Each structure stands twice: as structure tokens, then as C-alpha cells.
Amino acid sequence: MKPIDLLAQGQVNIWMVEDNSRYRKSLEAVVNSADGMVCRESFSTCEEALVRMEEAPLPDVILLDIGLPGISGIKGIQRFKSFSMDIHIVILTIYEDNDVVFDALCEGASGYLLKDSSPEKIVDSIREVLQGGAPLNMRIAHKVLQLFSRIKGRRPDYGLTDREKEILQYVVSGMTKQQIADTLFLSFHTVNTHIKNIYKKLEVNTKAAVVSKAYRENLFNPDV
């Protein structure tokens, strides 16, 4: 391990949590041979790392495996981040299951690499994270974008008119019929009629159900 003064010189403090000791050691070597970074601590479980975090200087980046004994990497992300939101977590795992990826990213991982990544790629990724980037494995990035297209994906068309869509927004915002009428300078009765028609088209019969349906099916802005 390199002397402390290197840290003062801007050496980036990398930690590693990886239960495969052979892989961990080879990765340590890779990181330590890279300019400007040093693997100061490495662990085989999240628990050990969390204990160490109580006293040691906090890492800048943690390379984190997911399939760990004890606390999983996913849970680990939250715990690590609770020490400081400035700690960047880069997932390094074999899992490319949709749910795992999704959960990890939701918990605040800054990057997601697969273990088939080359040492150079891993080092580059650490640099990218430190520059505010988010290194993603090619296949992972593709999965991420797929999740997006699913969000705004197939919106069933209920044939709402423009006015109905507009009023739907207000209903969703939680306004009362009278409030909507006042806002749009309409009669209460008009708003009432529009909402009646929306109910028929969406096949619901309460405001709560409309709001729920609107959110679940992304019945928003452009074309409902």
C-alpha cells in the first residue's frame, strides 16, 4: 500500500468489495498500477467494509460486487451512501438481470460494469465516474434505454379530446370540479360534463380511479 502522502497529492482512494479473492487481488493490482489512484482497502463482504468505514478515511470510489454473502451489494449501496453521498459506487458484477440492474441504479450506483470488462476499461470507468460520468457496460446501457422506452411505451388511446386531456391534468393534480371551473373560466356544469365523458372513455367512475389510471398508464401530455 502506498504511503499516505500520496493521498494528499490527489491520489484517489478506491475501495473494493468482492468475495472472490483471486479476482479481488488481480483487480487491486490493476488499480494500484494506474496513475492517480490507489486501492487502499479491500474486503470480501459489505459488513467488513462498513465496519472499516467507521474509522478509516472514506473512499472516493467503491468497486462493488453484487452477489455477496451476507448483506447484498444492493443493500450495501444504501449503507455506503449513508456515510456520504459523495462516495461513488461502481457495480462490478456478472449479473445483468433487469431487476438487479434496475435496483442497483435506483439505489444510486454511479456505474455498472460486467466482470468481463478489461482492466483498462475498469480504470477508465473510475476516471469517468470522478469526472461526473456514469460508465455503463454496453449491454447494460442498452437495457437501461429499453426501460425508458417501456415507460412512455404503448399508451392506450382512449380517444380523449384536447379539452378532456387538459381537464384530466387538473383532476390528476387533485383539484375539485369547482376549482377547475374557476381556473379555466368555465361553468361548474361544463367541467362536470367533461369529467363525465372522461369517465366513460377511461371506463372508471371516481376521480381517484382516474388519477390512478392516469399515472399507471402515463396518460399525460402529448397524445392520450
Add this chain to the structure above:
Amino acid sequence: MKPIDLLAQGQVNIWMVEDNSRYRKSLEAVVNSADGMVCRESFSTCEEALVRMEEAPLPDVILLDIGLPGISGIKGIQRFKSFSMDIHIVILTIYEDNDVVFDALCEGASGYLLKDSSPEKIVDSIREVLQGGAPLNMRIAHKVLQLFSRIKGRRPDYGLTDREKEILQYVVSGMTKQQIADTLFLSFHTVNTHIKNIYKKLEVNTKAAVVSKAYRENLFNPDV
């Protein structure tokens, strides 16, 4: 333009939609000088490209600007994809506004680059897309991950009790107070009281507003 037989040899057909003619031409040159790809058509508006798509062989990849006159790039994505879902769209723009990025990705863009990208990066990105990847500019990737962490992110704690959370679920599902009471074998009054308390804690006063708030702030399963 290179002869047709190159296409048969596996030349990748790249199209370009970019209204700045100088930038477009320099980009064309970059693509054409790259191995295995050729910029077969280029346009300054989506409309022109869409017309051409009716007869010309479909492109493999379209490099698409967002800030175009007429049909915006965002709308263009849908149109292009309607010809074939196999057409990959790579956004190449100056916009890194959250909404624009989000919309583009939701419409099915396969990649998102900024115009400050180097020619090499752009060519690499095209290759990446063809291999099933999703090239994202560093900052864009970061934004994308931020969107994720917002999804499961900070859930404000309104101090709802377990029973209240349970009843909240039913309210969100669109059930009436009496229905909830029947489902949980409770008195109507009890459900009424719980809902009253939920209203106070969430600072709302209608079911629609509760449902809306629950969706917006992810007030769901684990810990509200």
C-alpha cells in the same frame, strides 16, 4: 457516394438529419472515411428524410439532430421507427436538457451524443449501436442514472402507521371507503378515521390528491 456493391459487402448505411449544413458535411466526411460505413443520404429536415424513406433502401443508423425546423427530432424518432423498428436512431445534438433527453430516450433512441463529441467517438458510437449497445455521452449517462435514483429515491416520511399505509394502497386502487371497510372487515367509520388521519399527515384533503401524491412521491410498499 460509393457504389452500391459496397452495401452488399456489408457496408452499413448511415443517414443524417442535421440542419447545419457545414456540420453535416464534415460529419458526412467523417462517416465516409470510416471503415464499413457510408453516409448514403443526408438531409436538413425530418420531412425530407421521411419522404426519401418511402423509396430508398432503409438506413441502418440515423444520426439525428433535435433542434430542427419543422418536425422536431423527437417526433422524428417515432416516424422513422414506424418504417422499421430495426432502424437505430442516434441523437446528436447540443441539448442536454432533462426533458429533451428523457423524451428522446422514451421514443426509442438508441444513443445520445452531444455535438462536442469527437469524430472518432461518433464513429465508435455507431459501431456500438450496431453491436446492440447504447452509446451515451458521459453527462447524459449521468442524467439518466439520476432519473433512476429519483424513482426509488428520497421518499419523504410522513409517519404513516402500518394500517394507514395499508389503507392508502386501497385508496390508491380506487376503492370506496365502504369497499375498503368490507375488504378489511372494518367499520366504515374506522376506515373514515384512518383516511382522515392520512389526509392530515399528507396534508391533502381529497382522495384524488392522495392518489396523486402517492404516485408522485412513490409512497408505496416498503416504508412510507
Add this chain to the structure above:
DNA sequence: CTGAAAATACCACGAATGTGCGATTGCCTT
């Protein structure tokens, strides 16, 4: 020009909701 669709407006009435107030029971902590 003409007909259809959309937007507007009104009425009436039962059902459901929102709200203020009070009360009992059980559990947990101090």
C-alpha cells in the same frame, strides 16, 4: 352548405366524501 363532433351550459338527486368531535380498547414504554 351541412352534418358530426366538440365544447359549452344547466338541472336534479342520491351516493360518497370531508370534517369536527368524542370514545373504547389494547399495547408499549417509562
Add this chain to the structure above:
DNA sequence: AAGGCAATCGCACATTCGTGGTATTTTCAG
């Protein structure tokens, strides 16, 4: 033992909603 909190149940009343109608005016494509 005492206090606090959660969960339960109750009543009353004004407000809002949901639903059945009908009807006029705008708008817009054929």
C-alpha cells in the same frame, strides 16, 4: 401505575361527486 400511540367505532352535517338527462353554440371536414 401512568401516559402515549395505534386501532377501533360512532354521529352529524355540509360539501362534493357521480349520473341521468337536455340543450345551445363552435368548429371543422366533406
